[in-house]
Amino acid sequence: MFTRLLLLFAAIACATLCQAAPDPLPAWRDGPGKQRILDFVRDVSTPGSPDYVTPAARIAVFDDDGTLWPEKPGPQGLFALDRLRTLAPRHPEWRQQMPFRAALELQGKYLQEADDASVFQLLAVAHAGRTQAAFRNDAREWLDTARHPRFQQGWTQLAYAPMRELLNHLRANGFHNFIVSAGSVEIARILAAGTYGIPGDDVIGSSVVTTLREEDGKLVMRRxxxxxxxxxxxxxxLAIDQRIGQRPILAVGNVSSGSDIDMLRYSQLAETQSPDPQGGRQPGLQILINHDDFEREYAYGEKDRASLNAADANGWMIVSMRYDWRRIFSFEAEPQ
Amino acid sequence: MFTRLLLLFAAIACATLCQAAPDPLPAWRDGPGKQRILDFVRDVSTPGSPDYVTPAARIAVFDDDGTLWPEKPGPQGLFALDRLRTLAPRHPEWRQQMPFRAALELQGKYLQEADDASVFQLLAVAHAGRTQAAFRNDAREWLDTARHPRFQQGWTQLAYAPMRELLNHLRANGFHNFIVSAGSVEIARILAAGTYGIPGDDVIGSSVVTTLREEDGKLVMRRxxxxxxxxxxxxxxLAIDQRIGQRPILAVGNVSSGSDIDMLRYSQLAETQSPDPQGGRQPGLQILINHDDFEREYAYGEKDRASLNAADANGWMIVSMRYDWRRIFSFEAEPQ
Structure with missing residues (x-):
């Protein structure tokens, strides 16, 4: 009797302790996509593996809007719109000028359709003349209180759970993660730190011209x-090359306006005409997030299907948010 | 007798073990300057100290040419000149055009006098059309074999020993060190990694316009x-603000052409009109290296004394290479 109890106890203990290492990507549905990520990370970080990559070269780059958090609408546009509304009474000319007129009349609908260039132009104008310190403070205060119009959550709650797991898994395996945003670098920095623990100097983004000038005997930096x-x-x-100085081995973007295609292609192609060891063949993984879940997030694509075509032609991994992600946001109920 | 022996033994053991922690800056001569550095690093990194700064805000920025290694001449100019000489037979127009004519005729003498803008322009032209990968390979090969014309040492041997100690001491106390170079970012990166162990993405520098284009079905990045x-x-x-996103608390430059004054002033001044916590007063240290040692390195200054005047006006620490550094290069004989 005692022996049987002991065996039972051992079986229970083993069920708890002898199981494999915990799944680093529990929000990802098991399948070939998830396995491809796990295999890639294992292969490049295992010394002796034919695909082994030194830690210094384990560079990963991520788009942010639509890749790390929702972009329909994205935070930068909502922030710019709030400020435009505040300033509008002092700018009657905006009632005629585009894109201000469209933004003020259509509001959220405008942000759904506008391209990154127009939205960033709105932000640039809306905050022109602010000091950099004051602008960062404005952005931080706005992000602290703003709620997403559909999900009614603060922006730091809107980090995609599967991406948070992926970035943590990469970091735990010696990767250096960078964000490469088409939006305002300052807003991306605040969100990157609050949602993904990525330091500000690892965020590359769009910027306005700033000036450094003497005002009343003090240096002041203005937008x-x-x-x-x-x-x-x-x-x-080009910014990755200029800022990081080497090609990433992992690049992640999303289907939206084709604006991540070049980044993914660049991370993949070897400049074979070059004798540079960094220019030679290296293992790589390119991931394209497809927004196909209108229930839990959004469903949208590109009219010309450019990003998906590029993925098919180049062997990139396509992630279906609907089928590959068990859970999108951490505030969702635990999936069955 | 036994007790006395025991006491003697204890005294010897204590002389060995009870001494203070080893000096982190042995190449710096003891004195108020060295003490100011040690105190600053201790104060900002000791929790509870009134000057305590969180690790995320312990940002240090360093000029490179003349601050981390010699600049008369600097590596970028010599590299550009070598390539110009190779290309000159194919460019008869350079015999008339400035600055090419001056550089080819005066060679090293030209580099002694030329400003950063002219030298970087030489480099830009000398390597125009190269792919980024091939250019980096050129630079790496050149730096592997080039010898400094006076010291007859490879460039990685020319790191200033006191600065290597300072960067290590900062790193050991949670600082994040960045290089902010007026020269080519690619060359600064190779040297920064080889001499100071600073990763490429922590180097900010001058850059040329690059293009990403399809060539025979492959993406190629060219200068x-x-x-x-x-x-x-x-x-x-402005680049520090754009790249790092926060003001450094330590900035180091050198007397040469006044080109570090703005960086040091920016690191010091609080944007008091801003409600941003990062815009408020914070502890800071600004260091200006003065080249006054013609025997061991070089002696030169600025005609208008602008950097030294700014140091006096703003309370920056001035380092005399002659008097404050026991040793400049690690290849020097151990000082008496």
Missing amino acids: LATVHALNEGAVKA | LATVHALNEGAVKA
């Missing part, structure tokens, strides 16, 4: 209304 | 002859 760099399309690849 | 950003003067402060 102008002029766009300095709009970080989309090929510019994302 | 143009056009300067994209010359990272000097106020641009250094």
Whole structure:
């Protein structure tokens, strides 16, 4: 009797302790996509593996709006719109000028359709003349209180749970994660720190021209209304080269306006004409998030299907939010 | 007898074990300057100290040429000149055009006098049309074999020993060190990694315009002859704000052309008109390296004394290479 009890006890203990290491990606549905990610991370970080990559070269880049959190609408547009509404009484000319007129009349509907360039231009104008410190403070205060119009959650609650797991899994395996945003770098920084624990200097984004000038004997840095760099399309690849100085081995973007295609292609292609060891073949993984879940998030695509076509042509992994993600947000009920 | 032996033994053991922690800055001569650095690092990194700064805000920025290694001449100019000489037979027009004519005729003498803008323009033209991967490979090969014309040492041997100690001491106390160079970001990256162990994405520098284009079905990134950003003067402060997103608490530059003044002032001044906590008063240290040692390195200054005047007016610490550094290079004989 005692022996049987002991065996039973051992069986219970083993069921608890002998199980495999905990799944690092529980919000991802088991399947070939999830397995491909796990295999890739294992292969590049296991010394001796033919695909082993030194930690210094384990660079991963992520788009943010639509890849790390929802973009229909994105935080930058809502923030700019709030400020435009406040300033509008002092700017009667906006009632005629585009894109201000469209933004003020259509509000959220405008943000659904507008491209990144127009939305960033709104933000640039809405905050022109602010000091950088005051602007960052405005953005922080806004993000602290703003609620997403549909989900009625604060923006830090809107991080995609599967992406949070992926970034943590990469970090635990020696990867250095960067955000490469088409939106305002300052807003992306605040959200990246609050949602994904990514430090500000690992965020690349769009910026306005700033000036450093003497005002009453003090140096002051102010924002102008002029766009300095709009970080989309090929510019994302060029900015990664200029800012990080090496090609990423993992790149993640989303289907929306084709603006991540160049970044994903750049992370994949070897510049074979170059004798540079970094220019040679290296293992890589490219992931494209597809917004196909109108119930839990949104369903939208591209008219020309450019991102999905590029994924098919280049062997990128396509993630269906509907089928590949058990859970999208951490505030959702635990899935069955 | 036994007790006395025991006491003697204890005294010897204590002389070995009870001494203070080893000096983190042995290449710095003891004195008020060295003590100011040690006190500052201790105060900002000791929880409970009135000057305590959270690790995330312990940002330090360093100029490189003349601050981390010699700049008369600097590596970027010598590298550009080598390539110009190779290309010169194919460019007879350079015999008339400035600054090419001056550089090819005066060689090293030209580099002694030229400003950063002209030298970077030489580099931009000398390597226009190269892919980024091939250019980096060129630079790496050149730095692997080039010898400094006076010291006859490879460039990685030319790191200033006191600065290597300072960067290590900062890193050990939770600081994040960045290089902010007026020279080519790619060359600064290779040297920063080889001499100071600083990763490429922590280096900010001057860059040329690059393009991403399809060539025979492959994406290729090429350099143009056009300067994209010359990272000097106020641009250094603006680049720090844009790249790091917060003001450093420690900034180090050198007397040469006044090009670090804005960076040091920016790191010091609180934007008091702003409600941003990061805009308020914070402890800070600004260090200006003065090249006054013609025997061990070089002696040069500014005609208008602008950097030293700014140091006096703002209470910056001035480092005399001659008097404050026991040793400049690690290849020097151990000082008496």
